[in-house]
Amino acid sequence: MKEFSVRQYETKDYAVWNAFIEEAKNATFLFHRDFMEYHNDRFTDYSLLVFKEGKLVGLLPANTSGNEIHSHQGLTYGGLVYKENLKLAAVIAVFSEVLRFLHENGFPKLHCKTIPGIYHQKPAEELLYALFLAEAKLTRRDSLAVIDMNKGFSISKGRMEGVNKGAKKNLTIKETTDFEAFWQHILLPNLDKKHKAKPVHSLEEIQLLHSRFPKNIRQFNVYSGQEIVAGATVFESSQVAHMQYISAGENKNELGSLDFLFHHLLCAVFEKKLFFDFGISNENQGKKLNNGLSFWKESFGAGTMVQDFYEVTTSNFHLLETIIL
Structure with a gap:
């Protein structure tokens, strides 16, 4: 038997x-x-x-x-x-x-x-x-870009310049339960323009999932005045803060919006998490590497896991x- x-x-x-x-x-x-x-x-x-x-x-x-x-x-x-x-x-x-x-x-x-x-x-x-x-x-x-939060991390000079830009531009960061602004004004337009693609989750799907898992699916938006300029959707499990979506408007370099956001997430929101997972920078079934995206993540102190x-x-x-x- x-x-x-x-x-x-x-x-x-x-x-x-x-x-x-x-x-x-x-x-x-x-x-x-x-x-x-x-x-x-x-x-x-x-x-x-x-x-x-x-x-x-x-x-x-x-x-x-x-x-x-x-x-x-x-x-x-x-x-x-x-x-x-x-x-x-x-x-x-x-x-x-x-x-x-x-x-x-x-x-x-x-x-x-x-x-x-x-x-x-x-x-x-x-x-x-x-x-x-x-x-x-x-x-x-x-390849995943991951920070072991217990071991500490060093944010590069270039990233800190972006953080300081964001502070000088008086950017603000808010956690919200409203996903629509990020999807409609940032994520969907960016994916369509750069990749002719759509996010894995539609707006309706991410809203549904958030209603089912409100503690695990979190949205952080960056604003210049009343205008949304960047955001990140986070899937949080017991040990890991995983960046499911990261996107910003075309003025992200001028404003330092993403650097400003991720400094906040690392140092104020998920500082006690065991791991911070930026996600992959791969395309074509892992056979291509988006070097600019990978470098940006590594500039926050992330290393590679597979x-x-x-x-x-x-x-x-x-x-x-x-x-x-």
């Missing part, structure tokens, strides 16, 4: 899923069903639950795309979610059963995006080892069955 069993998520699992997320050592509010399902019209959910003797021991937030399975494509990170009491050998066995389940249900590939270590409550890289054992292929690597993406053949579950000595 197999030690672990796997089945697909059902609506009846809503409460038990969310309760597990609250206690997992490598989960954030993004894995709560109220976050995952805000865009369920765009993704066909195929999340999995793993049990041992009837007790839930692991989750895989996921969706289907054709005949392949992805760590949920509507989330920034993913992979297996588990509690501290699930040890390395057990995680390997759980992942083997997940792969077996997917293989037996006609899915030849699993595309797995990892959770950067800064989001772990405790060390939780067991899945990375299991992916290695399953001969997973690294398909993408993004997030890896893997492709694993589900029939390789058998590789994990004989590795325990």
